[in-house]
Amino acid sequence: MLLRIDPTRDEPVYAQxxxxxxxxxxxxxxVAGERLPSAKDVAGSLDVNLHTVLHAYQVLxxxxxxxxxxGRGAVVAERGAAVxxxxxxxxxxxxxxxxxxxxxxxxxxxxxxxxTEDIRKGTSE
Amino acid sequence: MLLRIDPTRDEPVYAQxxxxxxxxxxxxxxVAGERLPSAKDVAGSLDVNLHTVLHAYQVLxxxxxxxxxxGRGAVVAERGAAVxxxxxxxxxxxxxxxxxxxxxxxxxxxxxxxxTEDIRKGTSE
DNA sequence: ACCTATTTGTCCGTATGTATG
DNA sequence: CCATACATACGGACAAATAGG
Numbered sequence: 001m002l003l004r005i006d007p008t009r010d011e012p013v014y015a016q017x018x019x020x021x022x023x024x025x026x027x028x029x030x031v032a033g034e035r036l037p038s039a040k041d042v043a044g045s046l047d048v049n050l051h052t053v054l055h056a057y058q059v060l061x062x063x064x065x066x067x068x069x070x071g072r073g074a075v076v077a078e079r080g081a082a083v084x085x086x087x088x089x090x091x092x093x094x095x096x097x098x099x100x101x102x103x104x105x106x107x108x109x110x111x112x113x114x115x116t117e118d119i120r121k122g123t124s125e
Numbered sequence: 126m127l128l129r130i131d132p133t134r135d136e137p138v139y140a141q142x143x144x145x146x147x148x149x150x151x152x153x154x155x156v157a158g159e160r161l162p163s164a165k166d167v168a169g170s171l172d173v174n175l176h177t178v179l180h181a182y183q184v185l186x187x188x189x190x191x192x193x194x195x196g197r198g199a200v201v202a203e204r205g206a207a208v209x210x211x212x213x214x215x216x217x218x219x220x221x222x223x224x225x226x227x228x229x230x231x232x233x234x235x236x237x238x239x240x241t242e243d244i245r246k247g248t249s250e
Numbered sequence: 251a252c253c254t255a256t257t258t259g260t261c262c263g264t265a266t267g268t269a270t271g
Numbered sequence: 272c273c274a275t276a277c278a279t280a281c282g283g284a285c286a287a288a289t290a291g292g
Contacts (some may be wrong), residue, residue, distance in 0.1 A: 002184070012260060026224055028228055038276060049262050054277070064221055070277040071270025086227065086235065094239040096188060097211060099151050104237055110211065113232040114219040137279060163257060174281050179258070195258040196289025 003029065005046055017056035018063050025076055036066065036074040038074060040104055064089055126155065126162060130171055138173055142181035148192050150201055161191065161199040189214060 003020050005013055024030045036042075039053040046053075057074050062067045064085045068074045074102045076083050128145050130138055149155045164178040166189075171178075182199050185191045189210040193199045202210055222232045 003228065013151075014260080037235040039253055042274070050277095051263090052261065055260090056226055057277085063217065065224075068277060069270070071275065073276060074271090086218070086222060086232070088241075089221070090232075090235050090239045091213070092188070093214055093218060094236065095215070096190075099190075100211065102211065106237070107211070107215075108237040110215050111219060111236045114215045114229070139279080165257075176282085179282060180279090182258085193258060194289070195287055196256065198257060198289090 003042065005014060005048070014052050014055040014058045014059065017042075017046075017053060018059040021056070021060060022063070025060075025106060030076050032076050034076050035072075036076070038073055128167065128171060139177050139184065141179040142167075142171075142178060143184040146181070146185060147188070147190060150185075155201050157201050157203045159201050160197075161201070163198055206234065 001021075001024065003017060005016055005020075007013065009016065011019075021030075021036065031034070034056070039050055039057060042048075042053045043050045057066065057068060059075070061068050064077060066074045066076055094104065096102070104118065126146075126149065128142060130145075134141065136144075140196065146155075146161065159211070161182070164175055164182060167173075167178045168175040169185050182191065182193060186193050186199075189202060191199045191201055219229065219232065223231070
């Protein structure tokens with residue numbers, strides 16, 4: 001786990017951290033089931049605040065890439081549990097689509113045709 | 126906007142706040158384009174910390190229900206932009222499914238058959 | 251064009267709680 | 272029982288974007 005941070009970049013530190021770890025997971029440099037270093041340790045070695053690291057970890061958790069629990073730490077999600085990981089996210093997406101009046105069939109089509117580029121997390125407008 | 130909080134409940138305050146506002150949006154009690162009260166005002170009137178209110182607002186933003194910008198405030202998302210709101214979320218879901226080795230067709234099926242119950246935000250396991 | 255107030259964004263620090271091992 | 276580690280909430284500070292005068 002080589003984590004780099006550039007405090008001078010205008011990208012927030014927590015986002016840089018999340019991106020760095022996300023890339024490691026995507027590239028297989030950290031194996032499923034492996035535990036990430038504790039937020040406290042990362043904070044200490046990078047000289048950033050504990051909350052900043054936790055924020056990064058929570059972003060990855062919201063993306064379903066890791067799971068976190070007090071006492072246990074942050075663990076890279078098992079690929080074998082892929083569907084299980086996706087289900088709650090799909091349920092949330094479906095619930096939101098319902099609220100917005102988009103039927104399930106339309107939503108499924110949007111998913112089927114979805115591109116994967118540009119998934120940055122903006123301000124929703 | 127009638128926001129209720131019960132500090133004795135074991136549900137976190139920020140989650141209670143988000144749920145309260147989410148319900149107002151879903152029920153149409155707050156109109157699209159309407160601005161939510163500033164986090165500072167809410168914090169003052171409910172006697173909670175500013176960050177706690179911002180946390181709740183950020184949850185709603187991640188769900189695509191509102192948009193936030195410094196100086197402007199938090200505004201309820203337009204229903205007419207429903208698809209636009211969903212697209213980035215779909216892209217993220219698709220990207221994650223890709224990483225997990227789930228093909229787009231399977232993902233679309235999961236979405237089509239998705240139930241809407243139990244969409245609580247857990248620890249991913 | 252300028253200035254000011256407002257409002258969210260990020261980061262730091264501290265404290266307490268809760269689950270895990 | 273105890274140490275570890277994340278979860279939540281409080282507080283303060285400064286930055287950046289926006290709106291209004």
